[in-house]
Amino acid sequence: MEFRLHFKTMAMKKVNIIIQLTIILAIITIALSSCEKLLETDLNDRIQNDVAINSTRDLQLVLNGAYDGLQSGSMLGGNPIIYADLLADEGIIGNEQKLNRFGKYEIYSMTTSPQITEIASFWSTGYSAINRANNVIYAIDNELVDDADFDIYKDQLKGEALFIRAVCHFEMVRFFAKPYNVNNPGANTQPGIPYRMNPSTDTDSLNLARNTVEEVYEYIIADLQESKLLLESAGVMSSTSLASSMASTAMLARVCFFMGDYTLASQYSNEVITSSYYELSEDYADVFTSSGSDYNQEVIFQIVNISTDNSNSLIDSYNRSKNPLFQTNADMYNMYDENDIRRVMINKYFVIYYIKKYDEAVVEGESQPLNRVYIRLAEMHLIRAESNLIAGGPGNSTYAFDSYNALRERAFGDSYVPETVALNDLLDSIRIERRRELCFEGDRYHNLKRLQEPLRDGVSWNSDAPIFKIPADEVSGNNLMEQNP
Numbered sequence: 001m002e003f004r005l006h007f008k009t010m011a012m013k014k015v016n017i018i019i020q021l022t023i024i025l026a027i028i029t030i031a032l033s034s035c036e037k038l039l040e041t042d043l044n045d046r047i048q049n050d051v052a053i054n055s056t057r058d059l060q061l062v063l064n065g066a067y068d069g070l071q072s073g074s075m076l077g078g079n080p081i082i083y084a085d086l087l088a089d090e091g092i093i094g095n096e097q098k099l100n101r102f103g104k105y106e107i108y109s110m111t112t113s114p115q116i117t118e119i120a121s122f123w124s125t126g127y128s129a130i131n132r133a134n135n136v137i138y139a140i141d142n143e144l145v146d147d148a149d150f151d152i153y154k155d156q157l158k159g160e161a162l163f164i165r166a167v168c169h170f171e172m173v174r175f176f177a178k179p180y181n182v183n184n185p186g187a188n189t190q191p192g193i194p195y196r197m198n199p200s201t202d203t204d205s206l207n208l209a210r211n212t213v214e215e216v217y218e219y220i221i222a223d224l225q226e227s228k229l230l231l232e233s234a235g236v237m238s239s240t241s242l243a244s245s246m247a248s249t250a251m252l253a254r255v256c257f258f259m260g261d262y263t264l265a266s267q268y269s270n271e272v273i274t275s276s277y278y279e280l281s282e283d284y285a286d287v288f289t290s291s292g293s294d295y296n297q298e299v300i301f302q303i304v305n306i307s308t309d310n311s312n313s314l315i316d317s318y319n320r321s322k323n324p325l326f327q328t329n330a331d332m333y334n335m336y337d338e339n340d341i342r343r344v345m346i347n348k349y350f351v352i353y354y355i356k357k358y359d360e361a362v363v364e365g366e367s368q369p370l371n372r373v374y375i376r377l378a379e380m381h382l383i384r385a386e387s388n389l390i391a392g393g394p395g396n397s398t399y400a401f402d403s404y405n406a407l408r409e410r411a412f413g414d415s416y417v418p419e420t421v422a423l424n425d426l427l428d429s430i431r432i433e434r435r436r437e438l439c440f441e442g443d444r445y446h447n448l449k450r451l452q453e454p455l456r457d458g459v460s461w462n463s464d465a466p467i468f469k470i471p472a473d474e475v476s477g478n479n480l481m482e483q484n485p
Contacts, residue, residue, distance in 0.1 A: 053139045056149040059157050063136050066164045067242075069129025073313030074121040076303045076374055080171050081442035082317050083107055085326060087466050088445040089456045090435075091355070094327035098317070104325070110465035114483065120471035123176070126168040127196065133161040134199045159230030163243035163251070166223035169195055170255060173216045175468045176484070179449035179461065180213055182260025191482055192216035209480040220255055224248045238277040240295040246277055247301040250375045257383045258450050262393030269384040270399065272300065278377040280410045284341050287376060291361035291368035303372040310369035318440065320347060320354040326440070328353045335436060340411045342436055357440050381407055382434045389427040397423060404430055407437060
């Protein structure tokens with residue numbers, strides 16, 4: 001039975017899915033006893049206990065719902081990139097009116113409160129996607145389905161669900177908890193977030209304490225490793241829009257890199273680089289202008305958007321025609337040589353520097369929604385290069401030079417002559433290359449914390465200030481939840 005339909009084409013937002021064990025992340029604070037009935041009604045609306053996963057197609061529908069959460073502008077649709085740029089030092093505010101919307105200014109000024117709706121949506125959307133993924137995993141592990149397709153597709157479906165669960169936890173722990181200290185591996189006992197591995201079916205199941213940051217990262221690694229193997233077993237090595245074995249491998253490289261496990265980061269990134277599935281795009285701009293079913297050979301995993309289902313939240317904040325929230329400055333523009341093709345992603349307009357990474361896609365003369373690139377081959381080269389030059393890494397300087405020159409050759413074209421860089425200087429060169437390559441993709445903020453360098457305005461990398469407060473509804477609805485300082 002062919003049911004592996006693209007999750008966009010199934011009009012998920014219009015499908016009445018039997019199963020939506022929606023995680024409750026908002027419980028009304030009761031001040032008067034007369035409100036108890038209202039609270040009970042609200043809980044019943046949010047928890048659906050009448051569950052019936054009867055077929056492999058049911059599993060697919062629930063998984064589509066998890067992808068829908070992942071696609072949301074509150075998750076991979078774009079907001080985490082905006083949040084990271086508000087806290088980093090690459091963008092400057094170009095539109096004070098957009099900044100002053102409730103939520104963004106508090107993030108920018110590092111004074112978040114538990115009442116910010118946008119942050120609450122980030123939290124609830126992430127855990128809703130996680131809960132749907134957990135429903136799929138639980139049903140497969142407990143063999144709740146017994147039809148002809150189950151054995152054929154169970155590895156693929158579980159592998160995709162594990163990928164979604166890992167990615168959502170990873171995105172959230174980096175904003176709601178202090179960073180993983182790469183100089184203290186194995187002992188990051190600071191509060192992380194709850195790592196939810198079981199479906200939430202009643203109010204009691206919502207009471208879950210925060211895991212430590214160390215535990216959260218360990219669980220993320222375990223989920224991605226299992227996902228990688230299951231999807232490989234299912235023959236899903238790569239995909240234009242869904243989780244794949246290579247996407248899980250690339251995520252393992254990213255997570256290990258930000259944990260300071262440079263040996264594993266090098267291993268996983270090298271596995272992606274040396275596979276036959278991806279290559280650097282000759283045209284850097286093309287990487288970011290795909291829409292719908294369009295696919296660029298550099299992209300490992302992306303969020304697909306179409307005209308009837310478009311959650312990309314980046315255009316309003318970056319696109320010049322939208323009077324954007326962000327601009328950049330002369331320092332960023334001048335970081336590129338004039339012959340570097342990546343410089344076209346910054347548009348100099350008199351003394352204003354606009355960011356062009358998220359211009360709308362144009363197909364047959366008409367604007368189309370942009371897909372959101374989540375992870376791509378260039379990042380794998382940057383991870384492999386740096387990991388092999390840092391103390392504690394594998395120390396393969398050939399990998400470092402090869403990846404560095406691959407990115408430089410793409411930037412300068414056929415005229416590029418591999419550079420002779422002293423080994424002692426190569427690490428600094430690679431880190432500068434990372435800024436050129438990944439600017440305005442949400443990397444800089446997290447990378448400053450990994451390097452333990454000051455954030456914007458000299459704020460310490462380990463400060464409490466930029467860490468998001470846990471939403472008020474989560475604190476009131478989870479008896480074990482501990483608020484951030």
